[in-house]
Amino acid sequence: MSVIVKLSKVTKIYLSGEVSFQALKDIDLEVKKGEFLAIIGASGSGKSTMMNIIGLLDHPTSGTYKLDGHDTSRLQENTLAEIRNSKIGFVFQSFNLLARTSAIDNVSLPLIYAGVDSAERSKKAKQALEQVGLADKFSSHPNQLSGGQQQKVAIARALVNNPEIILADEPTGNLDTRSGEEVMAIFENLHKEGKTIIMITHEEDIAHHAKRKIRMKDGEIWKQ
Amino acid sequence: METINSALTAILANKLRSFLTMLGIVIGVTSVILLISLVTGLKTYITNQIQELGANLLIVIPGRIGGARSPGGVQANRLEFKDAVNLRSKLASEAQVSAAIQRNATLKFGNKLDKGVAVFGVETTYPQVISLKLTEGRFFNQSDRKVAVIGTTVKNNLFGEGKTTGQIIDVAGIKYTVIGVLGPRGAIFGIDLDNSIYIPISSSQKQFGIDRLNTIYISANSADSVKDVQQKATNLLKKRLSEDEFTVQTQEQTLSTISQVTGVLSLALGGIAAISLIVGGIGIMNIMLVSVTERTREIGLRKAVGAKPKDIRNQFLIEAITLSGLGGIIGIILGVVISFIIGRFFTTTVPWWSVILSFGFSTLVGVIFGVAPAIRASRLDPIEALRHE
Ligand SMILES: Nc1ncnc2c1ncn2[C@@H]1O[C@H](COP(=O)(O)OP(=O)(O)OP(=O)(O)O)[C@@H](O)[C@H]1O
Ligand SMILES: [Mg+2]
Numbered sequence: 034m035s036v037i038v039k040l041s042k043v044t045k046i047y048l049s050g051e052v053s054f055q056a057l058k059d060i061d062l063e064v065k066k067g068e069f070l071a072i073i074g075a076s077g078s079g080k081s082t083m084m085n086i087i088g089l090l091d092h093p094t095s096g097t098y099k100l101d102g103h104d105t106s107r108l109q110e111n112t113l114a115e116i117r118n119s120k121i122g123f124v125f126q127s128f129n130l131l132a133r134t135s136a137i138d139n140v141s142l143p144l145i146y147a148g149v150d151s152a153e154r155s156k157k158a159k160q161a162l163e164q165v166g167l168a169d170k171f172s173s174h175p176n177q178l179s180g181g182q183q184q185k186v187a188i189a190r191a192l193v194n195n196p197e198i199i200l201a202d203e204p205t206g207n208l209d210t211r212s213g214e215e216v217m218a219i220f221e222n223l224h225k226e227g228k229t230i231i232m233i234t235h236e237e238d239i240a241h242h243a244k245r246k247i248r249m250k251d252g253e254i255w256k257q
Numbered sequence: 258m259e260t261i262n263s264a265l266t267a268i269l270a271n272k273l274r275s276f277l278t279m280l281g282i283v284i285g286v287t288s289v290i291l292l293i294s295l296v297t298g299l300k301t302y303i304t305n306q307i308q309e310l311g312a313n314l315l316i317v318i319p320g321r322i323g324g325a326r327s328p329g330g331v332q333a334n335r336l337e338f339k340d341a342v343n344l345r346s347k348l349a350s351e352a353q354v355s356a357a358i359q360r361n362a363t364l365k366f367g368n369k370l371d372k373g374v375a376v377f378g379v380e381t382t383y384p385q386v387i388s389l390k391l392t393e394g395r396f397f398n399q400s401d402r403k404v405a406v407i408g409t410t411v412k413n414n415l416f417g418e419g420k421t422t423g424q425i426i427d428v429a430g431i432k433y434t435v436i437g438v439l440g441p442r443g444a445i446f447g448i449d450l451d452n453s454i455y456i457p458i459s460s461s462q463k464q465f466g467i468d469r470l471n472t473i474y475i476s477a478n479s480a481d482s483v484k485d486v487q488q489k490a491t492n493l494l495k496k497r498l499s500e501d502e503f504t505v506q507t508q509e510q511t512l513s514t515i516s517q518v519t520g521v522l523s524l525a526l527g528g529i530a531a532i533s534l535i536v537g538g539i540g541i542m543n544i545m546l547v548s549v550t551e552r553t554r555e556i557g558l559r560k561a562v563g564a565k566p567k568d569i570r571n572q573f574l575i576e577a578i579t580l581s582g583l584g585g586i587i588g589i590i591l592g593v594v595i596s597f598i599i600g601r602f603f604t605t606t607v608p609w610w611s612v613i614l615s616f617g618f619s620t621l622v623g624v625i626f627g628v629a630p631a632i633r634a635s636r637l638d639p640i641e642a643l644r645h646e
Pocket of ligand 1 (some may be wrong): 047048049056074075076077078079080082083159190
């Protein structure tokens with residue numbers, strides 16, 4: 034299996050005024066295509082920081098990040114946006130759905146930036162919503178959906194552009210156990226379909242669904 | 258298209274706030290449309306009035322137009338009846354001349370009063386010179402003394418539907434016999450031209466003790482000789498008066514003076530309206546900055562799913578333009594409706610260019626004041642934006 038994510042000696046130093054804080058220390062990480070990886074670690078250990086770098090939302094302070102074999106350090110902002118749009122799907126702990134916007138329109142969002150026309154968008158958005166089991170909630174607004182349903186809409190949004198990697202930062206953090214399990218079932222299906230999934234979680238129960246786990250502590254990976 | 262839709266969604270999400278924000282633009286555009294329609298209507302009206310007097314008309318007025326002192330202004334009026342007499346005899350073969358003086362007076366007929374009536378003392382040639390039309394009776398001739406020709410408003414006020422000619426009216430204490438009624442002429446600057454009477458200039462001079470003239474009207478016999486007559490009249494008057502004591506003006510010059518006046522008026526009023534548009538623009542900028550802050554997470558999310566900076570910038574720019582454009586449309590509708598209502602009392606004209614101008618200007622305001630918030634939004638860091646509470 035080819036390596037899709039490769040971090041080499043990645044560090045991240047946050048500067049806030051006089052104080053600097055090293056959130057990532059010489060991280061080396063390889064994730065293969067089709068892997069289902071869980072990242073576990075205490076709060077403040079640098080999980081989200083690493084995820085944001087993998088998701089091309091942030092730059093490492095030093096070290097290299099190769100995505101699908103290509104060095105990402107010299108890419109322009111517009112190219113980064115295109116890659117986020119076509120190769121990466123994000124799922125956040127707090128769903129981040131647009132209020133007063135139907136499930137279909139929320140899911141369509143990445144397609145708008147991909148330049149897909151309106152008919153095609155609504156077709157693909159419906160497919161993605163069906164895939165996460167929300168065929169009956171196409172026109173529901175976020176405030177008419179339960180937390181679990183909202184997270185499923187967010188997963189549909191992450192899937193709609195058929196990305197290679199799904200990045201999920203504590204996707205079950207705001208959900209009860211049952212909804213959490215439903216969401217994990219979706220991730221397992223996606224994994225079976227061959228998607229690469231990288232998921233951050235606090236909970237061992239949730240991490241069990243992943244095929245591989247890494248633990249982070251104080252900005253380092255200490256157990257692969 | 259998508260962005261316009263989402264802009265409308267965002268605007269409708271905060272209906273009251275959006276409406277209040279648009280209000281500045283609405284008021285600005287409404288006033289632009291109204292002011293232009295009033296000034297244009299005024300100009301059309303005056304132009305029509307003047308052209309009705311005849312293109313061959315020249316007027317002599319005391320003072321100098323365009324000079325240091327205003328016409329009929331501070332300096333003493335030195336235009337006298339003998340100037341009119343002199344002009345008439347020297348220009349006899351090419352023009353008709355009538356002197357005119359004006360006083361305001363109260364008229365009485367029986368127990369009926371008509372206050373603030375313009376009493377014009379004119380010569381017998383006056384109806385030919387400025388082409389007045391009578392609907393009843395006749396104009397006075399050389400042998401008439403205490404007679405009056407009345408306007409339609411005076412007729413209505415004093416006589417109603419009753420008999421007019423032959424009636425004796427009291428003009429500021431002196432009795433005059435009504436011998437004719439003029440056709441209706443309308444109002445100008447809100448002044449009713451029909452609330453006036455005409456009496457022989459000799460009677461008027463005697464009664465009011467005036468020997469200075471307000472105007473000498475000269476009507477050239479042919480359109481081609483207007484300039485020539487103007488030159489001759491000027492030369493004749495210069496023998497007795499200095500150059501800044503009188504002005505001989507053709508209709509063309511009067512029209513261009515009025516164009517200048519209405520032009521300046523439009524500019525001044527337009528400037529005031531433009532200020533209100535700018536104030537409206539600042540309101541839009543303010544609300545867009547608030548909106549960017551409120552929707553920081555949304556911006557972060559959009560960036561995470563692949564929006565480029567320019568996508569975000571366009572989204573907020575289009576929202577600002579939609580806001581101001583919508584305000585513009587509402588303002589135009591309001592302006593047209595109000596000017597239509599005012600049109601029942603004053604002449605108003607809404608020229609098509611004023612609609613385009615104000616719509617263009619309001620959208621431009623949206624662009625100008627929307628750019629800064631839009632650029633600010635487009636530059637937000639996606640992670641910080643997503644972390645925003
Ligand atoms: N913008 C920033 N400026 C300064 N320090 C930061 C910034 N972002 C994160 N940090 C610090 O970096 C460290 C790692 O943060 P990170 O968000 O990656 O932790 P995490 O492992 O995701 O924790 P959690 O489980 O609570 O989400 C923390 O100590 C945090 O305070
Ligand atoms: Mg985190």
